[in-house]
Amino acid sequence: MIRPVAVLRPEPGNAATVARVRDAGLSGIALPLFEIEPVDWSPPAPDRFDGLLLTSANALRQGGVGLAALHALPVLAVGAATAAAARDHGFAVERIGERDVRSMLADVAPVRRLLWLAGEHRTRIDHPSIAQTLTLYRAAPRRCDHAALAPLAGSVALIHSTRAAQQLLTAIDAAGMARGTIRLVAISDKAAHAAGPGWEAVAVSRAPTDPALIDAARALAIDP
Incomplete structure (x- = not known):
């Protein structure tokens, strides 16, 4: 099973990261949490x-x-x-x-x-x-209802900032979605900490760059 990778950063960075995800052979989901x-x-x-x-x-x-x-x-x-x-x-x-x-x-x-x-x-x-x-x-912050957030279930979500981690946490909890269905890859230890507990898995990128985030996401997206 290969999980999709959800990109939460705002545009135009969102489209650029989704393209990099797809170039890496993974499926990308564009779900910007901010404008x-x-x-x-x-x-x-x-x-x-x-x-x-x-x-x-x-x-x-x-x-x-x-x-x-x-x-x-x-x-x-x-x-x-x-x-x-x-x-x-x-x-x-x-x-x-x-x-x-x-x-x-x-x-x-x-x-x-x-x-x-x-x-x-x-x-x-x-x-x-x-x-x-x-x-x-x-x-x-963008308003995201349950239907908009539904694709996150079973995905690996990329966290590009501490504020994105906090916004994801707020949005998921408000929509009544289970954190345990989502895996996270954070750009830093601080961002990972801001996301709180309860996620299926959490990894931290080795460097604060898209390629490093996507490398870490690959490890979580491909189940043995």
């Missing part, structure tokens, strides 16, 4: 900063016309997808972090003055180089 929406913001004077910190391409997709005022600032991007989106929006990319924002900033000089263009729900990062943080977008 990305813009937040009103105004760009600060760019001469107050010497770089932009971007941890998600959503800041660029949702940033609107205000981004043009910041084009002179080089970008420090977490992930190749974020870097590619920055280039597509006319920014020069100075550095790409392959794992997460903390590891990328580990050797960034504290005298840097970075403007972080972020989402409303984010992990707190204390680093002397982050001079200001602006919220450009939010991930709003």
